[in-house]
Amino acid sequence: xxxxxxxxxxxxxxxxxxxxxxxxxxxxxxxxxxxxxxxxxxxxxxxxxxxxxxxxxxxxxxxxxxxxxxxxxxxxxxxxxxxxxxxxxxxxxxxxxxxxxxxxxxxxxxxxxxxxxxxxxxxxxxxxxxxxxxxxxxxxxxxxxxxxxxxxxxxxxxxxxxxxxxxxxxxxxxxxxxxxxxxxxxxxxxxxxxxxxxxxxxxxxxxxxxxxxxxxxxxxxxxxxxxxxxxxxxxxxxxxxxxxxxxxxxxxxxxxxxxxxxxxxxxxxxxxxxxxxxxxxxxxxxxxxxxxxxxxxxxxxxxxxxxxxxxxxxxxxxxxxxxxxxxxxxxxxxxxxxxxxxxxxxxxxxxxxxxxxxxxxxxxxxxxxxxxxxxxxxxxxxxxxxxxxxxxxxxxxxxxxxxxxxxxxxxxxxxxxxxxxxxxxxxxxxxxxxxxxxxxxxxxxxxxxxxxxxxxxxxxxxxxxxxxxxxxxxxxxxxxxxxxxxxxxxxxxxxxxxxxxxxxxxxxxxxxxxxxxxxxxxxxx
Numbered sequence: 001x002x003x004x005x006x007x008x009x010x011x012x013x014x015x016x017x018x019x020x021x022x023x024x025x026x027x028x029x030x031x032x033x034x035x036x037x038x039x040x041x042x043x044x045x046x047x048x049x050x051x052x053x054x055x056x057x058x059x060x061x062x063x064x065x066x067x068x069x070x071x072x073x074x075x076x077x078x079x080x081x082x083x084x085x086x087x088x089x090x091x092x093x094x095x096x097x098x099x100x101x102x103x104x105x106x107x108x109x110x111x112x113x114x115x116x117x118x119x120x121x122x123x124x125x126x127x128x129x130x131x132x133x134x135x136x137x138x139x140x141x142x143x144x145x146x147x148x149x150x151x152x153x154x155x156x157x158x159x160x161x162x163x164x165x166x167x168x169x170x171x172x173x174x175x176x177x178x179x180x181x182x183x184x185x186x187x188x189x190x191x192x193x194x195x196x197x198x199x200x201x202x203x204x205x206x207x208x209x210x211x212x213x214x215x216x217x218x219x220x221x222x223x224x225x226x227x228x229x230x231x232x233x234x235x236x237x238x239x240x241x242x243x244x245x246x247x248x249x250x251x252x253x254x255x256x257x258x259x260x261x262x263x264x265x266x267x268x269x270x271x272x273x274x275x276x277x278x279x280x281x282x283x284x285x286x287x288x289x290x291x292x293x294x295x296x297x298x299x300x301x302x303x304x305x306x307x308x309x310x311x312x313x314x315x316x317x318x319x320x321x322x323x324x325x326x327x328x329x330x331x332x333x334x335x336x337x338x339x340x341x342x343x344x345x346x347x348x349x350x351x352x353x354x355x356x357x358x359x360x361x362x363x364x365x366x367x368x369x370x371x372x373x374x375x376x377x378x379x380x381x382x383x384x385x386x387x388x389x390x391x392x393x394x395x396x397x398x399x400x401x402x403x404x405x406x407x408x409x410x411x412x413x414x415x416x417x418x419x420x421x422x423x424x425x426x427x428x429x430x431x432x433x434x435x436x437x438x439x440x441x442x443x444x445x446x447x448x449x450x451x452x453x454x455x456x457x458x459x460x461x462x463x464x465x466x467x468x469x470x471x472x473x474x475x476x477x478x479x480x481x482x483x484x485x486x487x488x489x490x491x492x493x494x495x496x497x498x499x500x501x502x503x504x505x506x507x508x509x510x511x512x513x514x515x516x517x518x519x520x521x522x523x524x525x
Contacts (some may be wrong), residue, residue: 018252055082162194182244226255415434
């Protein structure tokens with residue numbers, strides 16, 4: 001059971017429009033440039049996700065941006081395609097040309113309104129700003145039926161002047177009014193109040209859609225976006241993975257899933273097909289080169305991973321104990337019981353079942369202890385690691401020869417030396433030997449403690465998983481008097497794995513010989 005809200009039929013007034021700006025504001029992240037082909041592919045993913053508005057670029061910024069907006073306008077038929085334009089006539093005309101092929105196009109024009117921007121960037125008076133809003137929005141409206149206007153740095157604008165600006169934009173023909181927190185300065189209750197004030201006090205406010213656009217400089221972008229919706233906004237401007245200028249934008253996946261999961265407290269809904277979220281996140285990460293942090297909400301690698309034994313036990317009893325949404329809802333696949341040092345016996349037993357192992361209690365206890373020892377050495381224990389250690393444990397359970405201790409001296413100054421202690425039928429034997437390399441020294445030491453005439457026919461090493469802390473899986477094949485036996489072992493220490501694999505092969509060879517000579521090992525094997 002999950003707590004995802006499935007409330008049936010909701011009022012259309014509670015429908016929140018999702019406006020994705022990954023290809024525009026997101027691409028403004030330093031180093032996040034996307035090629036035309038990458039933008040075309042992303043636009044298809046966003047359309048599959050049922051994003052309402054795709055802000056495809058800033059056409060006046062470059063020929064590449066213009067081309068991207070125009071080509072996306074040709075292939076996307078379900079979402080509205082939007083281009084950004086400053087208040088200048090040339091900007092607006094270039095934008096209109098870029099979106100002309102779109103089935104549904106939008107011009108998004110903006111102008112700074114705060115004292116800081118008026119004085120230092122525009123060097124314009126309040127009256128100048130009002131006149132520019134009227135002219136720019138009016139011109140855009142003549143070229144396109146769907147116009148959005150943004151008050152850049154709105155949250156640091158005097159509220160009375162902001163009302164006048166919004167009124168001017170509405171009168172000039174804007175259908176959507178965006179109130180951006182351009183520098184990530186506001187906080188949730190303050191942002192919600194801005195919307196309430198505008199909706200209550202600006203003539204014509206009931207005829208337009210108000211929109212949020214929040215930056216994450218104080219880590220409040222998602223919280224502010226949700227507060228804006230509570231204050232009356234019915235469009236949220238967001239980006240996949242939260243990419244964007246400086247600290248980024250409100251993350252699409254977090255805003256959408258907060259509305260979906262907490263329908264009880266946030267009685268609003270979007271049209272997003274959430275099962276495409278992880279696909280979109282991974283694609284954006286791949287094309288921008290910006291990795292998604294492991295603990296990132298909704299789309300992070302660990303978002304549905306459970307390592308604590310207590311959490312794993314709860315998950316096995318009822319997923320709702322530690323998950324407020326299912327990973328399938330966002331396209332993450334199944335929950336993952338992470339096998340790390342904090343994992344419990346119940347989680348380990350369940351993992352073994354998934355991998356096809358049904359162990360008795362004694363075998364389970366031994367395998368669990370070996371797993372814990374491995375988890376202390378490795379940051380992440382993968383399925384293949386568990387398979388290797390369980391197979392190793394099952395193979396060596398009845399071995400008469402077992403490796404107890406190994407110390408190897410290696411390096412550029414030879415000869416290499418190995419000191420090995422094994423038990424043979426419970427009796428400890430120790431030997432020190434040198435060799436042409438550390439592996440040769442280990443095998444020579446084994447020969448000293450268990451004399452035999454077997455010939456090494458195969459020695460092979462491969463990494464079980466990725467990373468410098470990966471387990472090495474070693475395979476050894478021995479031949480003696482026409483008998484062939486193989487042995488395998490895995491360990492994060494390649495030399496330890498080599499010693500265990502060699503001994504495992506000897507045990508298997510001994511088991512074959514024992515049928516005809518039960519005391520072979522005592523007489524020198």
